Amino acid sequence: MIAFALALLAAPLNLAAAQPDGWATGFTLSKVETPAGIDDQVGGLAFLEDGRLAVAFHRGEVFLRGKDGVWKQFAEGLHEPLGLLPDGKGSLLVMQRPELTRLEDLDGDDRADRYRTVWDGFGLSGNYHEFAFGPARGPDGALYVALNLASSGDGVFKEIRGAWSEIGKADRAQMTSGKGFAAKLAGRMYSRVPYRGCVMRLPDGGKGPAELFATGFRSPDGIGFDGQGRLLVNDNQGDWRGSSPLHVVKKGSFNGHPASLVWTPGWNQGDPLDLPVAKLEQMREQPAAIFIHGDLANSPTQPAVFPAAWGPLAGQVVFGEMNASRLVRFVGEDVGGVHQGALIPFMDTKALRNGNHRLAFDAAGALFVGKTHLSWAGNNGIVRIDPPAQLPLLIERVRLTAEGFEVRFTRPVAAGQAAPAVRRFRYKYHSAYGSPKIDERDLGAERASLDADGRTLRIPLAEIAPGFVHEIKFTGLKGADGAELLGPTAYYQVVKTLGTR
Amino acid sequence: MRLPRRLLLLPCLLGALSAGAQQAGAIDGKSLYEQNCMACHLADQMVVGPSLIEISRLYAKKPKEFLAWAAQPQKKRPGVIEMPSMAHLGEANLLAIREHMLQASKGLKEKKASLTDPMARPPRRPEVQRIFLPNSGPAAIAVALPGDLSYCFDAGQCRLRSVWRGNFLNAWDYWKGNGKTQVVRDGKVVWEAEAETPEPAVKFLGYSVDKAGLPTFEYVRQGAKVRETITADGKMLVRSFMVETDHPLEIPIDRDTVASAGQRAKNLLRLTPAEARAFTLTLKLR
Numbered sequence: 001m002i003a004f005a006l007a008l009l010a011a012p013l014n015l016a017a018a019q020p021d022g023w024a025t026g027f028t029l030s031k032v033e034t035p036a037g038i039d040d041q042v043g044g045l046a047f048l049e050d051g052r053l054a055v056a057f058h059r060g061e062v063f064l065r066g067k068d069g070v071w072k073q074f075a076e077g078l079h080e081p082l083g084l085l086p087d088g089k090g091s092l093l094v095m096q097r098p099e100l101t102r103l104e105d106l107d108g109d110d111r112a113d114r115y116r117t118v119w120d121g122f123g124l125s126g127n128y129h130e131f132a133f134g135p136a137r138g139p140d141g142a143l144y145v146a147l148n149l150a151s152s153g154d155g156v157f158k159e160i161r162g163a164w165s166e167i168g169k170a171d172r173a174q175m176t177s178g179k180g181f182a183a184k185l186a187g188r189m190y191s192r193v194p195y196r197g198c199v200m201r202l203p204d205g206g207k208g209p210a211e212l213f214a215t216g217f218r219s220p221d222g223i224g225f226d227g228q229g230r231l232l233v234n235d236n237q238g239d240w241r242g243s244s245p246l247h248v249v250k251k252g253s254f255n256g257h258p259a260s261l262v263w264t265p266g267w268n269q270g271d272p273l274d275l276p277v278a279k280l281e282q283m284r285e286q287p288a289a290i291f292i293h294g295d296l297a298n299s300p301t302q303p304a305v306f307p308a309a310w311g312p313l314a315g316q317v318v319f320g321e322m323n324a325s326r327l328v329r330f331v332g333e334d335v336g337g338v339h340q341g342a343l344i345p346f347m348d349t350k351a352l353r354n355g356n357h358r359l360a361f362d363a364a365g366a367l368f369v370g371k372t373h374l375s376w377a378g379n380n381g382i383v384r385i386d387p388p389a390q391l392p393l394l395i396e397r398v399r400l401t402a403e404g405f406e407v408r409f410t411r412p413v414a415a416g417q418a419a420p421a422v423r424r425f426r427y428k429y430h431s432a433y434g435s436p437k438i439d440e441r442d443l444g445a446e447r448a449s450l451d452a453d454g455r456t457l458r459i460p461l462a463e464i465a466p467g468f469v470h471e472i473k474f475t476g477l478k479g480a481d482g483a484e485l486l487g488p489t490a491y492y493q494v495v496k497t498l499g500t501r
Numbered sequence: 502m503r504l505p506r507r508l509l510l511l512p513c514l515l516g517a518l519s520a521g522a523q524q525a526g527a528i529d530g531k532s533l534y535e536q537n538c539m540a541c542h543l544a545d546q547m548v549v550g551p552s553l554i555e556i557s558r559l560y561a562k563k564p565k566e567f568l569a570w571a572a573q574p575q576k577k578r579p580g581v582i583e584m585p586s587m588a589h590l591g592e593a594n595l596l597a598i599r600e601h602m603l604q605a606s607k608g609l610k611e612k613k614a615s616l617t618d619p620m621a622r623p624p625r626r627p628e629v630q631r632i633f634l635p636n637s638g639p640a641a642i643a644v645a646l647p648g649d650l651s652y653c654f655d656a657g658q659c660r661l662r663s664v665w666r667g668n669f670l671n672a673w674d675y676w677k678g679n680g681k682t683q684v685v686r687d688g689k690v691v692w693e694a695e696a697e698t699p700e701p702a703v704k705f706l707g708y709s710v711d712k713a714g715l716p717t718f719e720y721v722r723q724g725a726k727v728r729e730t731i732t733a734d735g736k737m738l739v740r741s742f743m744v745e746t747d748h749p750l751e752i753p754i755d756r757d758t759v760a761s762a763g764q765r766a767k768n769l770l771r772l773t774p775a776e777a778r779a780f781t782l783t784l785k786l787r
Contacts (some may be wrong), residue, residue, distance in 0.1 A: 037620060037622070038620065039620055039676060058676070059620075059676060060630065060631065076628070076629070076630075077628065077629035077630045077631055077642075078631055079631035079632055080680060096631065097631075097639075097680070098631065098639065098640035098656060098657075099640070099656075099705075101707065102707075112710070113709055113710060113711075114707065114708075114709045114710075115707045115708050115709070115710070115716075116706070116707040117656075117705050117706055117707040120640065120656070120705055124638070124639040124640055124657070125639070126633060126639040128678075128679050128680040128681040129679075129680075131680075151582070152582075153582035153583075153681070154681055157633075157638075157639055159637065159638040159639070159657075159696050160638065160639065161638050161639055161640050161657040183576065183583075238585070293536075294536035294537060295536075298536075298540055299540070322540075323539070323540045324535075324536075374678070374679040374680075375548065375549065375677060375678045375679050376540060376541070376548070376549055376679065377539060377540035377541065377548070377549075432585075432586070433585030433586065434585055434589070435589070436589030
């Protein structure tokens with residue numbers, strides 16, 4: 001911890017020295033030194049099979065870090081890389097603004113000789129918000145990438161790449177950058193060039209022809225697969241995103257933000273922004289979970305799957321968060337054919353700092369978190385979190401039951417303590433930016449009962465409502481040994497209920 | 502203006518009273534600020550939106566105006582995005598946030614954004630940097646050549662778009678942000694090509710770099726597979742082509758360019774498959 005405290009002092013964004021808290025004492029956080037002389041905002045981060053760490057940085061460099069901690073430059077000159085995936089010995093896939101690129105070291109000197117374009121068949125209007133995320137490799141051997149919408153914070157370039165879509169309130173001249181840019185007509189986030197707001201599938205490791213996989217995204221920074229091969233994509237709060245959703249993405253699905261519907265094959269329903277909200281509501285896929293704005297995440301990022309070293313958390317998913325010094329865990333389950341579950345705060349400590357963007361576990365199970373800001377809230381550098389010998393007291397998982405919820409803890413909790421406060425709420429689905437929590441209602445949890453093992457709490461509820469976040473909040477709950485419960489709130493998104501409800 | 506008073510006292514805030522929030526009652530303005538505002542508004546410097554210092558200057562004596570703005574923000578500053586409405590927080594919380602902003606910015610001085618790049622370095626020459634450039638499509642590639650020439654290759658149109666003499670890129674406005682600005686070609690532009698219309702039938706395949714870092718672009722044009730390497734020779738730029746094709750190749754050519762092979766017809770150079778196998782275009786620069 002001393003090393004980390006010193007590192008904090010030396011960091012360019014100097015936060016006040018963090019008070020030691022339960023997280024900072026229960027886990028070991030340390031700073032990973034980044035290559036000298038570069039802007040160490042991290043766009044992509046992954047471990048190679050040989051154990052080296054590969055990192056793509058803001059200004060387009062890719063570095064490899066040996067086990068001795070020495071960095072060696074592998075590639076440079078990429079355009080805002082925002083994802084990185086090892087692709088066999090000597091090769092890395094990198095998603096940069098204009099294309100998915102395979103960096104290939106042909107002569108074995110640990111330096112890329114070839115920057116091979118794998119896929120650039122999507123549009124670029126020149127709008128700053130058209131980020132490109134991924135790739136994630138599916139169990140089907142295909143690569144999946146996610147394309148950001150453009151933002152009405154600016155217009156488009158005079159020269160664009162890709163076919164221009166005439167669907168929209170403003171014509172191309174009005175959308176072209178400069179004083180005449182019709183921001184009010186554009187739509188808060190817009191899709192005027194191909195596949196903006198879509199998830200694309202590139203079969204056969206990128207060799208096959210690209211196909212549109214799903215629509216309905218806004219700013220899908222986090223894309224990855226869980227341990228069972230489900231494609232998880234999250235999105236950022238904003239227009240049509242009352243709070244940041246997590247989607248389990250199915251082929252052909254529409255996931256809520258209407259702008260990208262124009263790329264649906266055979267689309268003939270005009271401007272999707274003109275469709276009645278009720279119709280969009282009926283068309284859209286419900287999120288598997290919702291990152292509660294302010295409480296969990298304002299800008300969720302990459303998912304990573306906990307490996308065996310994390311004991312009972314193995315197989316669960318952890319996400320980064322840009323705005324707060326926090327990560328978020330997702331504990332999902334299949335209910336009535338739908339995958340849904342709880343999001344739970346994790347590493348909720350100032351010692352982590354914010355800007356948590358790209359996540360990867362090394363072979364020993366240490367979690368590496370790369371940070372960025374891109375002039376928004378965030379940070380820079382890389383933080384390492386080692387798996388503890390024994391997990392502190394956490395909510396291990398939450399399950400929906402026919403009667404209510406069942407919460408399991410990582411360690412026994414003190415018997416006879418107050419039941420959690422349970423309430424439910426939801427968000428508006430509308431074109432406005434964000435949403436208040438609406439239809440809030442306290443749900444009595446007085447009948448909660450602890451199993452004999454002290455680790456399983458059953459919480460019968462009078463009612464459980466689909467479409468609502470169910471907040472299960474513990475206040476002052478201690479372990480049997482007096483330890484503090486870390487991350488004391490779970491937010492379970494009920495899409496489907498069990499049994500006869 | 503009537504604001505929703507939906508969110509009053511969140512139970513989680515009751516336990517965390519802050520000293521600076523007396524005026525706004527028992528609401529923790531600091532936490533609310535951190536949750537809802539800090540992403541865009543830092544204490545002492547402009548990030549996405551103005552600093553707390555500037556907000557305090559604007560609204561120190563104007564709580565009503567603060568509430569009105571937060572409920573219904575508008576686009577005010579050029580180049581700055583319009584804030585989303587914060588009406589859902591409710592008047593009481595917004596006032597607590599304002600109180601925190603006034604307290605937190607007391608005595609601070611506005612940090613001016615750095616006008617120069619703290620990580621600036623001379624280009625390695627040769628060096629490749631993909632970035633947004635003027636007079637190009639968005640898939641632009643900047644290359645610094647040994648000597649004092651640099652050029653822009655447009656990977657969307659698969660062709661040379663501009664050449665400049667002097668320094669490489671002035672990119673600080675780009676690097677410090679999120680991609681909103683085009684980068685300045687940091688020298689005297691000595692050659693430019695307009696976009697080809699109609700758009701050529703091309704497919705960009707990528708590039709390879711030699712040991713020094715000099716790129717050779719690979720692309721398909723009209724079914725012909727092209728490899729193009731661009732080097733500097735004094736006041737000339739030499740574009741060396743190696744093309745595999747089974748039919749004649751046509752590429753744009755201008756008055757400043759001399760071809761080592763092929764037939765020139767107005768703005769097009771026509772080469773037989775044999776001629777196309779290896780030829781150069783030499784560009785005389787001003």
